[in-house]
Structure formats: structure tokens, C-alpha cells
Amino acid sequence: MKIVVLGGGESGVGAAYLAKKKGLNVFLSDKGAIKNDFKKQLIDAEIEFEEGQHDEARILEADWVIKSPGIPKKADIIFKINQKGIRLSSEIEFAAEFTPAKIIAITGSNGKTTTTSLIYHILKSDNLKVGLAGNIGKSFARQVADQNFDYYVLEVSSFQLDDIQNFRPYISLLLNLSQDHLDQYNYNYEDYALAKFRIAENQENDNFFIYNKDDEMSMSLLEKLAVRAKKIPFSTKEKVKQGGFVHKDKIVVKLEDEFSMKIAELSLVGNHNIANSLAASIASKILNISNESIRNSLMTFQAVEHRLEQVAQINGVTFINDSKATNVNAAYFALESMNQPTVWIVGGVDKGNDYTEIENLVKRKVKAIVCLGIDNQTIIDFFKDKKESIYSTSSMEEAVKVCKSLTEEGDTVLLSPCCASFDLFENYEDRGNQFKAEVLKNKID
Structure with a gap:
């Protein structure tokens, strides 16, 4: 062949x-x-x-x-x-054909990396032989070639799912859907959402599909699609008979038995991370991880780099790196979790963004907008009537300097760009690392 x-x-x-x-x-x-x-x-x-x-x-x-x-x-x-x-496949499709391991595959518009890393942390802490791959870590195919894992936890993008034929995870998770990468899907939100749903298309009734009951597009498409896997919901807004939900000050997972723990004990903060923790807990219960082990893992997990990562506090100003927020919905979660006056760094390669989703949050929480990109006009045009203080910059050094000049004690500088990074940077990691370097350089200065 x-x-x-x-x-x-x-x-x-x-x-x-x-x-x-x-x-x-x-x-x-x-x-x-x-x-x-x-x-x-x-x-x-x-x-x-x-x-x-x-x-x-x-x-x-x-x-x-x-x-x-x-x-x-x-x-x-x-x-x-x-x-x-000619048969055309993604790496995840190719590698999956050469391993008998159980695959836990995670997709969604936001929270994929965090939830994938969290599930891996839970399984690893329970001493299972598990690999971490997909859109994160070392190549899935290389691990299949060299390792002998019983489980793989894969972060899976819509681009990888576009090129599958037989890919069949034991457990699939669809965390949420929001408008992202529309430039690659004919600017059609449903086309993009259907690409995400392909994670479940080859699953059978001995597999599991974990989904977000609070997500409007997910629920709309679930009514139309024939998902054969056992469907298990999670919600932060309502109680479910089987699945995960929030009750008072706790997260609760009800399957054959029940798991619960106080939200205050979770290492991850923010409403979106409560949802991620629920999804990860359901997957863990399906894999028969003990309640004690899940609880310990949820308490000890360290947040993912470039995702609401606190970089430093300088002269009473907090600097947060959320470079992985490459779409509007991700930036929504970041802005929602801000509790201090915020100088917001935004910009890059616009993927057909609709900023109306975050308009009210920006009005309430943001004291100044610092645009960072080769072409900042779309963002400036949208927000110019809503915020007086908007600045245009074209390098990370310039952006951080402008932010420093705008802040006072008690403020936050948030890099949460809403956009892809490849106009000025190699990728979102490079963008986040440059932000951290500039922030810390200023600290030394």
C-alpha cells in the first residue's frame, strides 16, 4: 500500500x-x-x-x-x-486503525484543551496506562507506534474530523458550539457544527456521547441526527436524571452511582470550567474511576498554559494570558470571569467574528481596548461607538507598553484575542509566550 x-x-x-x-x-x-x-x-x-x-x-x-x-x-x-x-484521512483516523486502545475524544469550540488535559490528569492519577494526543502533546500516531497504552485521550478539532471515515471513540465529548473557523465552512455555522458532530457518527450503542444540554446548537442538531451511542448530558442550569449538573454549591454526576463535590474545591474557576469539570467527571465515571480519585484530581489539576493563565502582578496590576482564546466565545468566558477594571488586548486574523456576543461584557468590564494585529480596522469599527479608549498596535512589545500606560493598581490586563495569531505570530503559543516575556521584561525593568 x-x-x-x-x-x-x-x-x-x-x-x-x-x-x-x-x-x-x-x-x-x-x-x-x-x-x-x-x-x-x-x-x-x-x-x-x-x-x-x-x-x-x-x-x-x-x-x-x-x-x-x-x-x-x-x-x-x-x-x-x-x-x-483516493482515500483521504487525518492523522487521528490513520493512527486509530493501528491501536486496540479505548479512545476518549473531546471536541467543541472552547475548553477542549482544558478538558482533555483534565481527563488525562484523572486517568493518569488513577495509574491507568494512558496517552495524551490529538491537537495537544506528541503525535497520536507516534505514540501508537512506540507506546502500549490502554487509553488515549484526544483533543480533536473540526479539521481533523473533516477527514475521518471509521474513527470511533469509546467515549466522545462535545463540550459546546459557537461560531468559529467559519471561513473554512462557507461562513455557515451549521456546517461547522455538523463537522464537530462527526465525532459521534461511527459510534455504536456500546459507546458513549457526552453533550452539553445548555448549548442551543447542540440540542438543535441532536434532534435531527441519529446518534447511536448512549447519550449523556451535562448542564450548569438544570438538573438531569442521568448525567452531570449543578445543585446548590456542588457539581453532581449521576450514573449507576453518584459523585459530587463542592464547586469551591475545584481547582478551575469560572462557570465554563464548572461545565468542563462536569464533562470530565462523567467520562471518568464511565471508566469506573473511583469518586475519591476524581475528587483529588479535580482539586489538584493545574490550569492549561495560555488559557486564563495568570502571568504576574506588577504594581498591583494583574496580567492574564488567554492567548488560546482564538474566537469570540472563548473571549466571552474570559471577560465574564474578570472582576477588576480590564485593559483588553484583542486582534489578529479575524475568522468572520461577530462581536455582538461580547458587546455588553466589554461595555461593563473593559476600561480600554488595545488592538494587536496587522489590520485592526474591523475591531475598531465595531467598538468605536462603544468605548472611548481604543488603541491600535502592531507588535506585542508595543501592546504591553500601551497597556502599562493605561493601568493603575487594582486593574487587570487581559490578552484574550478572539482571533487567530498567524498575522504576527507563529501560533497562539508564540503569541502567549511573547506576551509573558514582555510582561516579565517590564517587571525586571
Whole structure:
């Protein structure tokens, strides 16, 4: 079987490595430059590759093409692969075919990384043999090749789910839906939401689908779609017969038995993290983790980097890095949890954002807006009649300096950009790391 892998990053190189280890004929192609570290891995594994171009003739001879999630669906080479009827899969689809491990897969517009990391923390703390992969950590395919885990906890994006055929998690979680990546889904919210629901499309009645009963779009689509897995809801607004809910000052999970703990004991703060903790607790109960173990894990879990991460307090001003908030709904959760006057850093590559969702929060909680991007006009145009203090910046150094000049003791500076990062940064991690470096540099100064 001829395998072609498109993309020479973490997932692509991992997929090529797994294919090679399984004795398959594999070739990797990246239209851009491959980083030296990944190039070394390919050479060490004796995997043939090219960079800076696509050898279309060779690619179109493949029996199976594995596509990295960063390659747009509308790319010319993808069109040609589909036209020829060649099987096109994501790394998660490819790797899942080579492991008997139980897969817990998490998707949603917001909270994926936090909830994935939390479930992994719970399972790891209970001494299960478990891997963490997908959109987080080391490549799923590489772990399948080299490890012998009984469970995998995978953070899964809509782009990865676009390219599945047989992917069937034991437990799937759909945390929430909000308008994101609409530029990749014909600016159609339902198309994007349906891509997320593909996480459950191959599940059968011996599998589990955990969903958010408070999420309007999820509930609307659940009425139309034939989800065969056992459906288990969670809600922070109402009690459910089976699933997870909030009762007074506690989270409660009712399945065959009951688990509960005080919200005040959770290590994660904010209403959205109560929902994430409920979803993670349901998955853990399905896997027969003890109540004591779940409680201890929920109390000891450390928040994910770049997600409402407190960087420093300087002269009474708190600096918070929420660089992972790449859509409006994520920024909504961040702004909602602010309790002090906030200088808000926002901007980047707009993905068809509708800022009306956060308009009232900005009016109530934000004292100044600092735009950070190559083109800040969309944000300025939306908020100019709603906030007097709006500043345009085009580097992290400039943005942090402006924020410092605007704040006084008791204020918060929040980086929660609503947008993708690749106009000025490599990715959201680079953006968050630059923010932290600038904040701490100013502290030293």
C-alpha cells in the first residue's frame, strides 16, 4: 500500500513514522519548509520526503493520503486527491486503525484543551496506562507506534474530523458550539457544527456521547441526527436524571452511582470550567474511576498554559494570558470571569467574528481596548461607538507598553484575542509566550 503524508509537522511526521514502522510504503510531502527537528526524525527513520513543493504525480499515485489539519480543505492538491477518489484521512483516523486502545475524544469550540488535559490528569492519577494526543502533546500516531497504552485521550478539532471515515471513540465529548473557523465552512455555522458532530457518527450503542444540554446548537442538531451511542448530558442550569449538573454549591454526576463535590474545591474557576469539570467527571465515571480519585484530581489539576493563565502582578496590576482564546466565545468566558477594571488586548486574523456576543461584557468590564494585529480596522469599527479608549498596535512589545500606560493598581490586563495569531505570530503559543516575556521584561525593568 502506498501512503502519502501531506505536511511535515508534528502530526504528519508522526503519521509517516507509524506507516514506516508498520512496513508500509510511505512518502511525505510538504509545500513549505520542514523544521530541522522534524527533518532529522524523517532522515533517522529512513522516510523519503520532499519540501518546498508537491510532486503531484507521485501524490496522486497513493492508495491512502494522510493530511495534516493545517492544510486547507480548499487547497488545489486536496481537490485533485478527492477527484481521483483516493482515500483521504487525518492523522487521528490513520493512527486509530493501528491501536486496540479505548479512545476518549473531546471536541467543541472552547475548553477542549482544558478538558482533555483534565481527563488525562484523572486517568493518569488513577495509574491507568494512558496517552495524551490529538491537537495537544506528541503525535497520536507516534505514540501508537512506540507506546502500549490502554487509553488515549484526544483533543480533536473540526479539521481533523473533516477527514475521518471509521474513527470511533469509546467515549466522545462535545463540550459546546459557537461560531468559529467559519471561513473554512462557507461562513455557515451549521456546517461547522455538523463537522464537530462527526465525532459521534461511527459510534455504536456500546459507546458513549457526552453533550452539553445548555448549548442551543447542540440540542438543535441532536434532534435531527441519529446518534447511536448512549447519550449523556451535562448542564450548569438544570438538573438531569442521568448525567452531570449543578445543585446548590456542588457539581453532581449521576450514573449507576453518584459523585459530587463542592464547586469551591475545584481547582478551575469560572462557570465554563464548572461545565468542563462536569464533562470530565462523567467520562471518568464511565471508566469506573473511583469518586475519591476524581475528587483529588479535580482539586489538584493545574490550569492549561495560555488559557486564563495568570502571568504576574506588577504594581498591583494583574496580567492574564488567554492567548488560546482564538474566537469570540472563548473571549466571552474570559471577560465574564474578570472582576477588576480590564485593559483588553484583542486582534489578529479575524475568522468572520461577530462581536455582538461580547458587546455588553466589554461595555461593563473593559476600561480600554488595545488592538494587536496587522489590520485592526474591523475591531475598531465595531467598538468605536462603544468605548472611548481604543488603541491600535502592531507588535506585542508595543501592546504591553500601551497597556502599562493605561493601568493603575487594582486593574487587570487581559490578552484574550478572539482571533487567530498567524498575522504576527507563529501560533497562539508564540503569541502567549511573547506576551509573558514582555510582561516579565517590564517587571525586571
